[in-house]
Amino acid sequence: MKVNTSPSATLRIGVVDDDARHRNVLSEYLDRFGRERGLDLQVSVFEAGGDILDGFRPIYDILMLDIRMEGTDGLSLARLVRRIDPDVIIIFITAAQQYAINGYEVSALGYLVKPFPYSSLARELSRALEVLGRRDNAGIVLKDGQGLRRVPVRDIVYLESSGHRLDVHLTDGAITLTGSLKQMEPKLAPHGFFRSNSCYIVNLRHVVAVREQDSVMSTGQSLRISRPRKKEFMRALAEHVSGTTA
């Protein structure tokens, strides 16, 4: 798994824990993680939920929240944070795992059960980095009748080949250009696209369901998946869904 976060990029981590001793341990662990991975971590530590909520801005990549705290507990805190920042990765810290099992409500990535060794923290943060790495806001340059134009990959629903032309179906409208799926496939594959048929390349993030032999797209279209590719399609989809659950 290649992590796209380059060593120079700053990773902003917010920690909220009302236990002073535990805050120290966490800070130490985070220092070590940054050193070992060659990452520039900017860690902000808060003693209470209210402190971080005060004028909260969606500036963090990762939040580590203690679940059981005086005042605002971690789960309520996460709910409030989610209203402002749907993208931040949330990792809970808990003394009793039963409180974290409902973490899906706030799309938590995972949780750590106190007291945890450094290796557990490193594992959860590695997963967080992977998820961040997959969240590309990359764009791709397409050339249509009017010239070059940059399209964010997340706006592409699917590509359809018809003869020597390619129709790039976007969330709003379509672009027609000359070319073949074969040329486009290697360009798009790293961004979560899959060649599901001789005439389609679909964007897995727009697949909302699979019915029988068809993939249903977020725009409502059903696109046929060729029989020999079905299994590989489901594997790619499972991996894609897994990488974006947080």
Place this chain on the structure above:
Amino acid sequence: MIQEALPDIPRLWTALAEWGACLAYVLATWRPQDSRRRALVVMAAALPALSIYQTLAARLPISLWLAGMLGAVIAMWGILHLALSGSLRRSTYLVVRAFVAAELAASLEWQLEVFLLGDRAGAFWGAALAIAVDGTVLGAVYLLERPRFRAEVVPTAATVAGAAAIAAITFAMSNLSFLSTATPFSGRLGAEVFYIRTLVDLCGFIILYAQREVDLQNRASFELASSEALLRSQYEQYLTSKRAIDIVNRKYHDLRHMIASVRAEPDPAVRLDRLAELESSVRPYEVFVRTGNPVLDVILTDREQVCLEAGITMTAIVEGAALGFMSTADLATLVGTALDNALEAVSGTGDADRWIRLDVRTRRGFVLIEVENPVAPARSAPGRTGPIRAVTDGSAYGFGYGAMRSAAEAYGGQLTTTESPRGTFTLRVLLPIPAELPHRGRNQ
């Protein structure tokens, strides 16, 4: 060949019986999702169509008689398939039964008609009698079949083949006397031929009925086995709870002493240590998980105990309600086996690396079940020929892999496994969330 003295069933009578049988089965197997209008149109068109077909088939030379009968069966199949939406297999199963019922009704009716009306058979009063007898016989068939087909049924291929064989033998035996009197099984005297035919058709119908009964019973016992598994798991949950209550009672006594000693401790640092100690001593007993799915709760609580005893950390984020559409048995197979395999794998790893991560979440139209665990590093050091774990395809991965895969596939899902370079093994099951049906059984 048919004896001169014996007139055979007029073709229109045959068409009437076949149509009536189709109608009886359409009514008996009616489901709310079938289109009422389409069935009406098909059944209205079917009567003239069958009559015309039978009239034309009557002109065929006797050597093509069998082909003519086959054509009639195909026509009935088409009627049933068009009138009722459903799988090809279901239609085939129904046409086999409808055909035997039609044979029985027509045969009995003709036997009575010849007996009652003699030479006037086949005329006006004959038609009235035909409608009355066919109506009675097929009405009885409807009443017998209706409760048997109340549940949605797609028979297995073996059941359909068995039914088809029964029907074929019935048909062959019942018509043997008409083809030749020179067999040990043929009637030689006038009307007895009709009687034999009716009896054989009746037997055929009874055997088919019995076959269905056995089939339903097998199904019922399968469901019983599933509910027994549920009861067993509830019983296990009860035992677990009981064990926990016993522990709590014992611990309560200890706790009171510990609290008293904390209270009496003047040094704040020692006091904090005592408190931490106290907390860690009760932590293992906070293991009752509530995921929103009672079956998953039992599975997880149970495995949680195993993890505690083996010093394994299990972290689970589980949207249990999302898996409500799965049957208990399938859920236990899928998640239970996945966790057991993970436990097995983790027990072979080093002390620092004993963890399992379980994730069950909905995402768009899917539920994703993910189980991740570290694997023992492949022992490739020289001089060691230890077992090397299977990679990616999972064919050699643990016990019950096939059962898990078929449980996933029963819901239109897919199971995949991957081994990451980080040395972890991940099993993923992607299940589409069923659109309308809250319970989707394996047999659909």
